[in-house]
Amino acid sequence: MKVTFKIWRQENPNAKGDFKSYEVDGLTEDMSFLEALDQLNEELVLKDEKVIAYEYDCREGICGQCGVFIDGRAHGPHANITTCQLHMRSFEDGQTITVEPWRAKAFPIIKDLVVDRSAFDRIIESGAYISSKTGTAPEANSIPIPKEIADKAMDAAACIGCGACVASCKNSSAMLFTSAKINHLNSLPQGKAESSNRLNQMTYQMDLEGFGNCTNTGACEIECPEGISIKNIAEMNAAWMKQKLFG
Amino acid sequence: MHLNSKVPEGSLEKKWQNYQLKSQLINPANKKKLSVIVVGSGLSGAGAAATLAELGYDIKCFCYQDSARRAHSVAAQGGINAAKNYQHDGDSVYRMFYDTLKGGDFRSREANTYRLAELSAPLIDHFVQQGVPFAREYGGTLVNRSFGGVQVQRTFYARGQTGQQLLLASYSQLYKMIHAKKVQMFPRSEMIDLVVINGKAKGIIVRNLVTGKLERYAADAVVLATGGYSRVFRLSTLAIGCNGSALWKAHKKGAFFAAPSFTQIHPTALPQSSDAQSKLTLMSESLRNDGRIWVPKQKEDSRKPKDIPEEERDYYLERRYPSFGNLAPRDIASRAAKERIDAGFGVGRLKNAVYLDFKHAIEKFGLETIKDRYGNLFNMYKKITGIDAYTTPMLISPAAHFSMGGLWVDYELMTTIPGLYAVGECNFSDHGANRLGANSLLQASVDGYFILPNTINNYLADEIKADSPTTDHPEFNKAEKEAQTHIDKILSINGTKTVDHFHRELGKIMWQECAMSRTKEGLEKAIEQIKTLKDDFWNDVKVTGNQNEMNTELEKAYRLADFIELGILMCTDALQRDESCGAHFREEFQTDEGEALRVDETYSYVSAWEYNKGEFNLHKEHLEFEFVKPTVRSYK
Ligand code: SF4
Ligand code: FES
Numbered sequence: 001m002k003v004t005f006k007i008w009r010q011e012n013p014n015a016k017g018d019f020k021s022y023e024v025d026g027l028t029e030d031m032s033f034l035e036a037l038d039q040l041n042e043e044l045v046l047k048d049e050k051v052i053a054y055e056y057d058c059r060e061g062i063c064g065q066c067g068v069f070i071d072g073r074a075h076g077p078h079a080n081i082t083t084c085q086l087h088m089r090s091f092e093d094g095q096t097i098t099v100e101p102w103r104a105k106a107f108p109i110i111k112d113l114v115v116d117r118s119a120f121d122r123i124i125e126s127g128a129y130i131s132s133k134t135g136t137a138p139e140a141n142s143i144p145i146p147k148e149i150a151d152k153a154m155d156a157a158a159c160i161g162c163g164a165c166v167a168s169c170k171n172s173s174a175m176l177f178t179s180a181k182i183n184h185l186n187s188l189p190q191g192k193a194e195s196s197n198r199l200n201q202m203t204y205q206m207d208l209e210g211f212g213n214c215t216n217t218g219a220c221e222i223e224c225p226e227g228i229s230i231k232n233i234a235e236m237n238a239a240w241m242k243q244k245l246f247g
Numbered sequence: 248m249h250l251n252s253k254v255p256e257g258s259l260e261k262k263w264q265n266y267q268l269k270s271q272l273i274n275p276a277n278k279k280k281l282s283v284i285v286v287g288s289g290l291s292g293a294g295a296a297a298t299l300a301e302l303g304y305d306i307k308c309f310c311y312q313d314s315a316r317r318a319h320s321v322a323a324q325g326g327i328n329a330a331k332n333y334q335h336d337g338d339s340v341y342r343m344f345y346d347t348l349k350g351g352d353f354r355s356r357e358a359n360t361y362r363l364a365e366l367s368a369p370l371i372d373h374f375v376q377q378g379v380p381f382a383r384e385y386g387g388t389l390v391n392r393s394f395g396g397v398q399v400q401r402t403f404y405a406r407g408q409t410g411q412q413l414l415l416a417s418y419s420q421l422y423k424m425i426h427a428k429k430v431q432m433f434p435r436s437e438m439i440d441l442v443v444i445n446g447k448a449k450g451i452i453v454r455n456l457v458t459g460k461l462e463r464y465a466a467d468a469v470v471l472a473t474g475g476y477s478r479v480f481r482l483s484t485l486a487i488g489c490n491g492s493a494l495w496k497a498h499k500k501g502a503f504f505a506a507p508s509f510t511q512i513h514p515t516a517l518p519q520s521s522d523a524q525s526k527l528t529l530m531s532e533s534l535r536n537d538g539r540i541w542v543p544k545q546k547e548d549s550r551k552p553k554d555i556p557e558e559e560r561d562y563y564l565e566r567r568y569p570s571f572g573n574l575a576p577r578d579i580a581s582r583a584a585k586e587r588i589d590a591g592f593g594v595g596r597l598k599n600a601v602y603l604d605f606k607h608a609i610e611k612f613g614l615e616t617i618k619d620r621y622g623n624l625f626n627m628y629k630k631i632t633g634i635d636a637y638t639t640p641m642l643i644s645p646a647a648h649f650s651m652g653g654l655w656v657d658y659e660l661m662t663t664i665p666g667l668y669a670v671g672e673c674n675f676s677d678h679g680a681n682r683l684g685a686n687s688l689l690q691a692s693v694d695g696y697f698i699l700p701n702t703i704n705n706y707l708a709d710e711i712k713a714d715s716p717t718t719d720h721p722e723f724n725k726a727e728k729e730a731q732t733h734i735d736k737i738l739s740i741n742g743t744k745t746v747d748h749f750h751r752e753l754g755k756i757m758w759q760e761c762a763m764s765r766t767k768e769g770l771e772k773a774i775e776q777i778k779t780l781k782d783d784f785w786n787d788v789k790v791t792g793n794q795n796e797m798n799t800e801l802e803k804a805y806r807l808a809d810f811i812e813l814g815i816l817m818c819t820d821a822l823q824r825d826e827s828c829g830a831h832f833r834e835e836f837q838t839d840e841g842e843a844l845r846v847d848e849t850y851s852y853v854s855a856w857e858y859n860k861g862e863f864n865l866h867k868e869h870l871e872f873e874f875v876k877p878t879v880r881s882y883k
Contacts (some may be wrong), residue, residue, distance in 0.1 A: 030521055045800060110797060126427045129419040135697075187595050190375070190377075
């Protein structure tokens, strides 16, 4: 199978970027999308050109490091998968595939398809933890947590931090990411004590980083590889309102 | 050199306590003056960095990924073992210790293995307190399931994403300490060399992966938490960036490398489908709780699995190992699969797989229960293969997975270089010749959270008086210059073959000769082949771009240069061990039934290799079995 990749190339954060087209032949349908890019890079090396920078690590959909815009959609044409889980069988022979980095003010481009998502780390840093030191924990079964609550916390905790929610949002909002983390910790008994502080600090940091507001378009939920529900945002907003009204 | 394991006095149950009573303490005011470098931010690295920072040390933590949250601990699916005996099924610390020691085929240190089991229960308490949403019963208590190689239920899990949830908890704890300004985090930073001053580890040279520049960092101690090196096989279950370079650089600077050839081949990964493939995705071993493994009884049977009647299916694990069945340990399950595939009973397009079938489990427990237990694994399987495993059996195949081998460490987790520690998968400590499922998250966490923070003080207490090292020391100049020369050389070759080409070649040799079954002849041949490959690499590799920029091709190249040398050591290690034990199966040493034949009289030791100008000198740490008598490891 043969395709044409139209790929965003940008030397460094300050350089002006542009699309470049590359024809790649000899692909198979079983190859993953990233393996097709690997093959292209090998060909570029042999042609004495610089390789395209793109990110990945686990290549099994869990580390969250991969992620590009493919034909106008975060992580490609399917809902709820990561870029590394996309296979060439999802494309037609002869197709032109446009590949771009995440575009968001809070995610500056480093090189080619690589962006800086450290804003997410700083949101986590501002309050996504339980302030207990190693060695201070009570016996695990001493605080029962009903299955529904544990399951709900797990649903929210599944976020892999890829940034597709931001990239697919026309406002570049990080509400899905932030609310999921807040709800994970705030729904558990261990996280309750710091819940209002967590809510305030994390949303404050989110605004500080330059992410936009949520206007409920719902694109994030569709592109999110973990299917994190947009209900998380509503729940976070409700908690916020409640706090404002009742302190 | 005599390898001193520093195992403390006393009965098994008392050793860790005795150790802590005798080790030196450091008062909080002095801890602030002591700095520690942690390389790696997975469960062991993040756990160590966060905990050491809580204790008051000044910490710098490095990872090559864009964030600590990417570390490959994230990908462990199945669970984490702990001797809580919540299921009231006869579990205990001693039983867990025994299972682990036996699982490792009696090639690990009793005292370390016991400590692992001993510290497992408080670890679950710790993670629950950090907000890990472990699976729960309706009443709210914690759920357990079984895993390979044991007959009790002691595995805790968070859906099929246990590693992710534990890693994110340690990542949160780490960032809490970053926020408190007790940890400085350096993402996109890769250790390029270790700096040793007067025989002690005092710093590292790092390549900033964004600017490409070399940087220097000094500290009173260095902790390596860099994970496993199974990417030496190229195709493995590991993340693409996982590498053995930090270990290899430390090894070349004097750290002994223990049992490098003990590599676990995981029985349940997705089969390879083409040469271009970059990685093999793991399907959690927990699936073997409910899935049954089989191949057709008839060779080259091309019928669809559902058309093959029960009596024409060979449930070979249940047949060969009736008491453990589908839950036989990994090394045994992998070898059994290889045996069937090699004999012509493999299934799938390339005949390189076996079936993992959930039909009976769905009939017995209902679809909903199976979905609840493994839903995300089935989803993942569907995403990758396009196949619905609720209706068709999964295709699975063995794949390179975990490194039991690693830097030799003593009871304090210190390597043979004073001040250099190795925690988690990158050390050789608790798993012997084979690791039991769900013990890897456990070991990484216990090392990082509980052991190192209680042993490093014993070394650092003596460093308080020493001058803190600075990066203008001549040893830093030397190390940086060496690193620079190494990189310059790679960039200057400008040959005709890509790095991936060489990696594929290395992978083929290693998989052929140094994976599930090994022979003297094959290993000797492999060593020669890798040496030739090494020459070829240094004459003919081509890397484009420059050093002083983000250059992913250059990263791959210097990692591979180290993998090639490591490959030679792995084969050398496998060659010297004239016995079969655990994952190390030498065809010359097997019983009439094809099981591993251990030779305790001669090989009851840990091989520890010293680097000597491109050669390797063997040292032996003899294993004393004071409390348990090694027996033939049977799962029949
Ligand atoms: S919420 Fe979903 S899309 Fe957003 S970062 Fe998390 S996993 Fe990615
Ligand atoms: S590479 Fe890890 S999620 Fe895609």
